[in-house]
Amino acid sequence: MNELVFFINNVVIAGSVTGSIYAIGAVGVTLVFSIMRFAHFAHADMMTFGAFMVLLLTAAFPGVGAAVGLPTAIVMLPLAMVLTALLAVGIDKAFYKPLRAHGVKPIVMVIGSLGVTLMLQGLIRLFAGTSGQSLYIGERKEIFRLALPFEGVRAPIVITEPQIILFVLTFACVVGLHLFLNRSRLGKAMRAMSDNPDLARASGINTNTIVAVTWVIAGGLAAIAGTLLSLDVTFKPDLSFFLLLPIFAAAIVGGVGHPYGAIAGGFVVGFAETLAVFNWAVLLRPFRDSLPEWLAQAGNLAFVGTEYKIVVPFFILVAILVWRPTGLFKGKVI
């Protein structure tokens, strides 16, 4: 049973955590992809920017959280979301809109977004330095240890406060996005534009508004994902290229331009990562006596070492591009 608890801690909880973060990130990427038709490489740095804003605000008002009963970082999150959304709209106005006006190929937009990602990286590291920092300033990360009421189980299930907040927020984001896309006028207009931009324009939808709304949503979601990631571990300014691949893999697995697919894809990639680095020999331990010698002796049955974690999303990406380039849920834009 201890092994099962170990499995829950290291795979079920860890996988859901990374899965939720990738899912929120991938939703933003896939929305931008479906409205503006290019892979937005600056998304990971927008996540970092959101987390950095939270860090600054938390450092400025460290006492707020205690008054509400939540970590200060979470209280500051809405403000950071607004700031990141403003940044996203500003970037679009300054850099992407002129390119769009020239009618360039999507791949030029991709290169432009790489330029933007470098600018953001440079700015963030200029002000934040390059080392990791905790978002808990003057507070303690609460850790819950749930002991299981079974005999012989010594190890408790461990879950931390930010992880619970993460699950709640992910659920809220998914429900909110669903309601927005299906019930509101703007959401319907967005879906129309992702289906067929010319038809949407002809039927009187203001495409400029839709583009701005898309950036606001993408920026807000990026701030949430970045902050939750930084809360769960620490704030690291140099994560972006390691985040990009799993997020894009999640968006493509789910089918580009398909928000629900992106959520599913995020969890697929997150769980695949944790399952691949999990040492399966642990689960064989209880059956040690009934197994053949060579299998019982195996010390490390992980598929890849933790240092090769980035290989997992890459191979998921390759597999999906080979067998089903439209994604699991049949994306629209290919």
Next chain:
Amino acid sequence: MSTQDKRREDLVDTPSRFPVREVVLFAALLVAILGVYAMMGTAYSTRMLVEAACYAILALGLTIQWGYAGQFNAGVMGFVALGGFCAMFFSVPVNDAFWGSELPGELGRVLLYGVAAVLVVIGATRLDRLGVPKRLRTLIAVVLAVVLYLVVISLMREVTGEIQSRAGFVGGLGLPAWTGWIVGGALAGAVGYFIGHICLGLRSDYLAIATLGIAEIIKAFLKNSDWLTRGTATVSPLPWPTPGPAELGFTLARALYLSITAVMIAVIFFLLHRAYHAPWGRMIRAIRDNETSAAAMGKDINRRRLEIFVLGCILMGIGGGALTTFNSLFDPQGYLPLNHTFLVLVMVILGGPGNNLGTIFGAVAVYIIWIMSEPLALFLMQLAVSIGEGAFGWDAPANMDSRALQARVFVIGLLITLVLRFAPKGLLPEKVKHHG
């Protein structure tokens, strides 16, 4: 549409003008190089030129991918690192502690098991020809692949751990450095073939994502395979193909190395020039400019794209090998996306994608700016700190130097976006000839 027509007319009107722009730009570049020589001394400046020449090879590789064919490779770093690894592996002296023991045999045995496992899995995927239902075949193949992978990888872990503890690392082959460059080019081409084969038929964005990923994977592999590359412990010195500084002094040795890279660039430039004006080059440009009509003419688009992508990757591998050998240090952590991907990208789009001369100009010019920007950034940061301390009593953080260097990241990004917006064809645009 109308602007495009006008531009075409202009080019047709002046088909063989005197190349004023080229002459002016290259003269300015020569002045800049002479200025660096006057300021920094010959040894330093020659080193800068050699590195710029190696970058020019990388930039030529990217210019045929991006300029000739419109494919965007966001993972130049990975191919550079592969070339560097091969240069290291072939040129470093033989490690007797490894070859003298039974470890090579064990390693070979495990690698043979790996090959056998791959063959078995491939065989399993063909089982449907023997009448096995397709679903069952897939299941068998997947289960077999997982089990065999785990067996081989755990054997591999044992052997590599043994190598690491007893011999340090595998060591090199003790061959001349250029063999490593050639093999590095071939290896980079093979990886490029794998990526291109998967991505080139799909949207162009996917290629960028996949190359970005493979670059990080190659780096992670080289960094963590201590038994093969010594990982973070780095390997140095790497022998040069020419007499080293110990025999000739820094300036002369570097000048000799520079002549080798110059010959390489000349050969590559000549071959690319011929290819560009050959029917093959016209076909490549036709595919880039209008895929549908090229397909309607009966051109095999995906195959041509793959050709040009692999060709570009080969050049990047060779250039990476030359660069790493020159630095005489193989450090997997020294390969950075900024230095080895985005710098090359700036060289290409600033110099003129699709124009080989422009690319070489861009490579040398951008590299000079890049090298000179380091002391400049540090100086500006010091100035800002002293002003801040004097005027506002600002307490500057301790790691100011590393932060100042991050300002260069910002400048590179700004340069990319500005060039794309205001000079999308670069300083020396590609000259499109029209045959009346």
